[in-house]
Amino acid sequence: MHVSIQQINKSFGPVRANQDITIAFAAGQIHGILGENGAGKSTLMKLLSGVYKPDSGQMFINDHAVTLGTPRHAVQIGIGMVGQDPLDVPVFNVLENIACGLQMPNDADIRQQITHWSTTLGFPLSPDQRMRDLTVGQRQQVEIVRLLIAGSDVVILDEPTTGITAAQVDALFAALKAIVATGKTVLFVTHKLDEIVALCDTVTILRAGQLVGTQLAMPVSKETMLIAMFGEFFTHAQLSAKPIPTDAPRWKLHDTQLHDATFVLGPLNLSLPKGMIIGLAGLEGSGQRLFMHHLAGITDPDRGQIDFNGTPITRANPTVAWLPADRLHEGIIGAMSLREHVLLMRDSLLAPLQTAYEKSTQLIADYAIKATPDMPLQQLSGGNQQRAMLALIPESAQGILLEHPTRGLDAVSAMTIWHRLQVRRDNGATVLFFSADLSEVMQYSDAILVFFGGQVSRLLARDTLSEEALAALIGGVGFAEVTA
Amino acid sequence: MKTKFVALRTPVIAMGVGIAITAVLLLLAGADVLAAFGVLLSGALTSPSRISDMLMLLSPLLLCAVGLTTSFAAGQYNLGIEGQMTVGGVAAMWFLRGYHDGSPVVLFWIGAVLCGMLMGAVWAMLVAVLKRYMHVSEIFAGLGFNFMALGLALYLVFGPWKRPGVASMSGTEPLADVLWLPTITGTRLTLVTPVLAIVMLAVVWRLIRHTHWGLQVRACGLSALASVRMGVPATRRTFEAMALCGACAGMAGALQIIGVYHSLVPNVASGIGLMGLLVALLVRADVRWVAFVALFFAVITSGSIQLPLALSIDSSISGVLQGLIVLAIIVARARRGEESA
Numbered sequence: 090m091h092v093s094i095q096q097i098n099k100s101f102g103p104v105r106a107n108q109d110i111t112i113a114f115a116a117g118q119i120h121g122i123l124g125e126n127g128a129g130k131s132t133l134m135k136l137l138s139g140v141y142k143p144d145s146g147q148m149f150i151n152d153h154a155v156t157l158g159t160p161r162h163a164v165q166i167g168i169g170m171v172g173q174d175p176l177d178v179p180v181f182n183v184l185e186n187i188a189c190g191l192q193m194p195n196d197a198d199i200r201q202q203i204t205h206w207s208t209t210l211g212f213p214l215s216p217d218q219r220m221r222d223l224t225v226g227q228r229q230q231v232e233i234v235r236l237l238i239a240g241s242d243v244v245i246l247d248e249p250t251t252g253i254t255a256a257q258v259d260a261l262f263a264a265l266k267a268i269v270a271t272g273k274t275v276l277f278v279t280h281k282l283d284e285i286v287a288l289c290d291t292v293t294i295l296r297a298g299q300l301v302g303t304q305l306a307m308p309v310s311k312e313t314m315l316i317a318m319f320g321e322f323f324t325h326a327q328l329s330a331k332p333i334p335t336d337a338p339r340w341k342l343h344d345t346q347l348h349d350a351t352f353v354l355g356p357l358n359l360s361l362p363k364g365m366i367i368g369l370a371g372l373e374g375s376g377q378r379l380f381m382h383h384l385a386g387i388t389d390p391d392r393g394q395i396d397f398n399g400t401p402i403t404r405a406n407p408t409v410a411w412l413p414a415d416r417l418h419e420g421i422i423g424a425m426s427l428r429e430h431v432l433l434m435r436d437s438l439l440a441p442l443q444t445a446y447e448k449s450t451q452l453i454a455d456y457a458i459k460a461t462p463d464m465p466l467q468q469l470s471g472g473n474q475q476r477a478m479l480a481l482i483p484e485s486a487q488g489i490l491l492e493h494p495t496r497g498l499d500a501v502s503a504m505t506i507w508h509r510l511q512v513r514r515d516n517g518a519t520v521l522f523f524s525a526d527l528s529e530v531m532q533y534s535d536a537i538l539v540f541f542g543g544q545v546s547r548l549l550a551r552d553t554l555s556e557e558a559l560a561a562l563i564g565g566v567g568f569a570e571v572t573a
Numbered sequence: 574m575k576t577k578f579v580a581l582r583t584p585v586i587a588m589g590v591g592i593a594i595t596a597v598l599l600l601l602a603g604a605d606v607l608a609a610f611g612v613l614l615s616g617a618l619t620s621p622s623r624i625s626d627m628l629m630l631l632s633p634l635l636l637c638a639v640g641l642t643t644s645f646a647a648g649q650y651n652l653g654i655e656g657q658m659t660v661g662g663v664a665a666m667w668f669l670r671g672y673h674d675g676s677p678v679v680l681f682w683i684g685a686v687l688c689g690m691l692m693g694a695v696w697a698m699l700v701a702v703l704k705r706y707m708h709v710s711e712i713f714a715g716l717g718f719n720f721m722a723l724g725l726a727l728y729l730v731f732g733p734w735k736r737p738g739v740a741s742m743s744g745t746e747p748l749a750d751v752l753w754l755p756t757i758t759g760t761r762l763t764l765v766t767p768v769l770a771i772v773m774l775a776v777v778w779r780l781i782r783h784t785h786w787g788l789q790v791r792a793c794g795l796s797a798l799a800s801v802r803m804g805v806p807a808t809r810r811t812f813e814a815m816a817l818c819g820a821c822a823g824m825a826g827a828l829q830i831i832g833v834y835h836s837l838v839p840n841v842a843s844g845i846g847l848m849g850l851l852v853a854l855l856v857r858a859d860v861r862w863v864a865f866v867a868l869f870f871a872v873i874t875s876g877s878i879q880l881p882l883a884l885s886i887d888s889s890i891s892g893v894l895q896g897l898i899v900l901a902i903i904v905a906r907a908r909r910g911e912e913s914a
Contacts, residue, residue, distance in 0.1 A: 405804060411802060419796075419798040419799055419802060420802065421796075422795045422799050423796070425791075430803070432785060432788055433803055434804060
């Protein structure tokens, strides 16, 4: 099935998200869609999958003009999309999730198809597993199988490697290659160059809503792609790790045990020093998030104690900043502007409301946020929301806890953010973060804590670790030797 | 400019849809549609006594709606507003029962209103506490407390506070005449209630829109988790907003006792709190529109009383129109992907 679009335009208010986009996607290939945050990738994919309607332009399937009304209509025509966050019914099992959207579901038939596609794609799925027991990566696998059973000839994936483990990334890539081998088409949206190089047959590059490279046959050099994405060259800053200081710690955990619904971590005895960037490494869901919630004082430990600067941590400690991954639910208030957030975080009830304009303008300039001080944050792109949340970390913060700090950010923005965090670190703040990207953990941490099997390693100086050694520890190889 | 236009367009269209469906219903009932709308809109304004009756509805309605915009801003659907109004009336009556000949009347009026506000606030706080610490939805808790407030009023009317010899739904022993709020000659309207309603409107408007406190309350309503993360004392702000709403409702209940009923009647709230909820659903936390919408609702509700006399149409059509407009607005918002509060 050939999909092509001609002269597609889509605007959101004054923002022209897609301008005059014309592309034809050949069947049987993996097509990479590359661009920095806000380049218009997600918008284009949502137009293709019927989530949005174009302002103008035409779409063709096998040279017949089509108009897509809804995602359901798109699936019937043969175009399916796996979103950034899997949308499924957690209390359903795999079979029910797949069956509930189909026209005439026949359980035995679907079971057989699930087995067929799981085998073909190398996904270890069972029809009777409950969705809520699966990891994000497995739920994504269910979503792909669902689209294939629904008869999709074109499978769109929007930043699919976000939040899944390295092994799941490998499985995903192998599966996508198997899918195109059957004559189907895959559109793969990413801002990671390595993934384009490893996976794609062609690459299409967007910048500021416009095509700057259309269907370039791979291999294309990384430099070429970077220039197309950013219109300029940049180099990676070389960073050196700080040695682990031994003076009074920022956080101290005494025989602390933590738990959530499914997981127990500890008992832990740890000292986290002042003035360090500490990366939390481990397989997805090894307790990193739980650990952070406790360091932020959001949840109390079952047992033991957590001190911050020598006193037990409390929920409302103004010198600890926690930046959750779920920005719009836990991090910021979508309907409020940056200026209102600046005001909100002041502790004086009497501060006049007009005064935050200059401060907001300053933050917008410092953090390169594409917004005005009075624009509601929900109108910003994901990357700009992330920058806004980082900009709002109070100057007084001595402990900074970050979940996926650069998720959804392009390389240049990520570097800018890390530069600012390093300045905070040099001023004495302790920064903890976790990221799905192991190279980010290696590149920016001064020290690393490895999470494995309900335990946490002692603080490991980054300079003593290679990426291979860290990967081994994450998998549990040699982990016993690094626990305190 | 464009966004302002869009913001205004939705309510106008919704109002049009509400009016259109009501017109169809009137047609189906065989009524003269234009004449019916004429009576609805002008019935309340044709004589001084009708205008004063309309203002007697508008004043407590405005107090409730103003209170509800505060609780809406904090993200709380305070369905307990009727109960808060009722206990406000009970508390006012309790205070006024301490009056003896020769006591300073004005102090008793002020005391009764303050008692009503305090009791309304306490009743609302009970709901807020249940929500915060026991995870009971404020919608169900509020409804439950409405029945309890009604039960309390009924108990007092038929029990300890009943008229000597007769226990009747028509209320307790009336207040001494000197305790009745003075009315404008020839009408039953007292000026105290409308003036206090406008004062509360101004105070709440200022608080919600122009103070740091109001900003924090709105933040709690939009995202409690994010507010807590950023250091907003969310529990406190939510409690304060609920208490302020309860105080407004309690004030309305107290003023209904002193200014209108002159005794404790079981049905102090008489649906005014629920109509306030409709107003608040329309304007949400946007205090600017409260007065206009409340006025519109009061006008058509009062006007509808003339319908059976003038055109033999049941007065309930005003409720149908109000309900349809609110429904149309909520549908329009949902279509735009907004939340209803």
